[in-house]
Amino acid sequence: MTAGEEPPTTSRRRFLDTTLRLTASGAFTAVAGTLAAGCDGSGAADGAAGAGGRAVTGADAVRRPFATGAPGPVTAQDLVDADTLWSWVDRMTAVGPRHTGSAAHRGHIDDLERQLRGYGLTVTRHPTRLAQWLAGRWSLQVTDAGGTAWTLPVASYRPCSGETGPAGVTGPVVDLGPGDEAAYQAAAGDSADAGASAGAGGGGGAAGPLTGAVVVVDAPIARLRASVLTDLAYAVHPPTARAEFAQEDYSRVWLGVPPAPDLATARAHGAVAMIEISGQSPALAAGQYTPHQQEHAGLPALRLDRESGARLRALLARGPARATLVLTADRRETTVDYLLARLPGAGPPGTRAGTVLVATHTDGQNAVEENGGPALCALAEYFSRFPAATRSRDLLFMFSPNHMTADGATVKPDAWLRAHPEITAGVEMALVAEHLGTLGWDDQGGTGPYRATGRTEPVAVAVGNSDTLRTLAQDEVRTSGLARAGIQKPFQNGLYGEGTFAYRLGIPTIAMITGPAYLLQVAPGGNLDKLDRALLHQHTVFLASLLHRMMELPGGIPR
Incomplete structure (x- = not known):
């Protein structure tokens, strides 16, 4: 095995399924590149770029019957079930690392687009530059x-x-x-x-x-x-x-x-x-x-x-x-796409308020980076089941493509949104989701073996630019029973991840994020074994409930 080569996953079913999909696409050899210690590094460019990101189509996206009444309050039974949500993360992970601009990354963006269109959202793509x-x-x-x-x-x-x-x-x-x-x-x-x-001995100087x-x-x-x-x-x-x-x-x-x-x-x-x-x-x-x-x-x-x-x-x-x-x-110099998906609201006459921006990113190394995409699809599926007249606000889902790159190599979301005021017009607040359902693993700061801690990862629910949202988030954490969670202050002009960009634009923002030790790790199986199925669902339900409560706030920017 070489340092650029991914060994078979621990699940035989998963390995065979992936093999069949990649063989059919002519790209089996490009599932190389998972960083394996002890090997010589040969492998296809990008780790798993050749998977093409098209293991399956969005046609298998769940579309449940339309609902009656109005959304919320949200319970675990209201969203797609835990197994369905898990299957979406599994599907994302199966194509390998989605390094920024890679074929697997671009295919993942395609898959999200198909899924969101299947729920009736209006989806647009916006290329931005990338020094790949x-x-x-x-x-x-x-x-x-x-x-x-x-x-x-x-x-x-x-x-x-x-x-x-x-x-x-x-x-x-x-x-x-x-x-x-x-x-x-x-x-x-x-x-x-x-x-x-x-030189003193007559030899040439350095x-x-x-x-x-x-x-x-x-x-x-x-x-x-x-x-x-x-x-x-x-x-x-x-x-x-x-x-x-x-x-x-x-x-x-x-x-x-x-x-x-x-x-x-x-x-x-x-x-x-x-x-x-x-x-x-x-x-x-x-x-x-x-x-x-x-x-x-x-x-x-x-x-x-x-x-x-x-x-x-x-x-x-x-x-x-x-x-x-x-x-x-x-x-190379190329482009990669921002993905926007709008779900319009209407609300009773005279009650329609501004838009809620709901954001995550699409590039990542494993099942954690970035499972915000599947979570946002679960939110879109839920709210799209209700008539527009029952939604008092538009929802604008944004999937940025360039979290894993430097500022100089691309156009980051704050700069990109600043250059597109037509997109941010009417946005009154934002909700950001990253790294859901994670379990604790560590090596005691490098002093011991790498092993499971038996705990869930700490959750940061960071809030910026709004005391109203801080109060709302703190209440939702308490009422939902979200464990091991901190309501976090902004830090160093940021909000701990992708939430930083809306925050820097002055938009009232709540960002939910965890940061396990394996967050950025390219690993066999994509570290899917370090996520918990029920916890992933619980975190997504929390986000859905929080989003519903944000939508129900009175019109205007929450102060």
């Missing part, structure tokens, strides 16, 4: 001081870091430890001293400090507790969860604390590639797509888990070593 970067092959070979070549297991590549040709880049390995400026300066001094000694080197740096992850959430919470439900969170590990690579090693600094010092050493266990480090909003940096980088990192440093302890690092990628 999709990994192909990745590998690392180190030749030690004795001339023996070792192929080291690679946990993951660093997205958009840079790319090599098929043969990779080769250079002397320089261990910079923490990788700060002092480390670079110290290594440059050592290199200059070595060059001077060589072209420059660290020129042509493959640098090794630490990529630590801050050991945090889940109390980082409660510290920013207006309230926590149930109140006893505060004490629980204070004891729970919340070491998360996706938080970017501390920031990832600086590629620009390494490049400025002449490095040709970087090897990052994470403190994570092999099972958790494998396939981590991080940083997930990396600017194109022009320096290819791979990440090792704590075991491969220790092995590399043991080889370096034997004496000077050289490394060949391969990271090929398909890089």
Whole structure:
């Protein structure tokens, strides 16, 4: 097996079903690319791009009979059932990672469009620019001081870091430890001293400090507790969860604390590639797509888990070593589509109020990133069953395509909406959904084995720009029995995810989100086993009930 290759899923039925679908589409070989530690990185570009995102059509979308009366209050029996919702997430996950702009991602957008049209919504697509970067092959070979070549297991590549040709880049390995400026300066001094000694003996001087080197740096992850959430919470439900969170590990690579090693600094010092050493266990480090909003940096980088990192440093302890690092990628300028779906309301004469924007994103690595799409389809299915006259507000569902890219590589939702005032005209509030139904898994901040914690993940229900919505959200959390949830304050001009964009436009916003350790992980089976079917449904029911209550608010922007 290679580092770019996905092993069979644990379920034989799931593996056979996927095989049949991909064989029929002529794309079976492109289900390669799941990041598997310990392998050489060969595989199709993008991980699972060749799945094409067309495993099934939207024709199997549930369309229940039209309902009488008016929507709400919403109960679990009112939405599609838990098995149906789960099947939608399973279908999304089966095509593999939906890396931004990949064939699987584009196919997922197509599938959402078909499903939403099936519910009678008016669907439009809006292309936006994308500097696309999709990994192909990745590998690392180190030749030690004795001339023996070792192929080291690679946990993951660093997205958009840079790319090599098929043969990779080769250079002397320089261990910079923490990788700060002092480390670079110290290594440059050592290199200059070595060059001077060589020059005194008649040899040629070095072209420059660290020129042509493959640098090794630490990529630590801050050991945090889940109390980082409660510290920013207006309230926590149930109140006893505060004490629980204070004891729970919340070491998360996706938080970017501390920031990832600086590629620009390494490049400025002449490095040709970087090897990052994470403190994570092999099972958790494998396939981590991080940083997930990396600017194109022009320096290819791979990440090792704590075991491969220790092995590399043991080889370096034997004496000077050289490394060949391969990271090929398909890089191109293209477009990718925002998807909008409108469900108009009418309401009794003289009562129609403004629009509620309901948002998520479509790109992602697994069953968590991003299952907001299936959840929003469940909301659309429910509200579309009722006559327009019973809905006092329009619902505008927005699926953004570019969460997993840097600002410079695309047009993010806040900038995109700002450029399209005709879309935001009449929007009075927003509801955003991401990462539903997640269970806790961790490796105790890198100190233990990766395993299930036996708990559900903490839920952040973040609210911005409206005291009215904060009160409403807090009441709905309490009445619905949503467990281990914080009503969160805005933080660093954001709302913890996709909700940031509506919030930055001044729109009163509620955003529901979780952040498990495996959030960005490309893994066999897409980490579907780390979701709970009943919890996924419960979270979606919570969103439906919250949306109904938002729709019932008096007209005007809620203050």
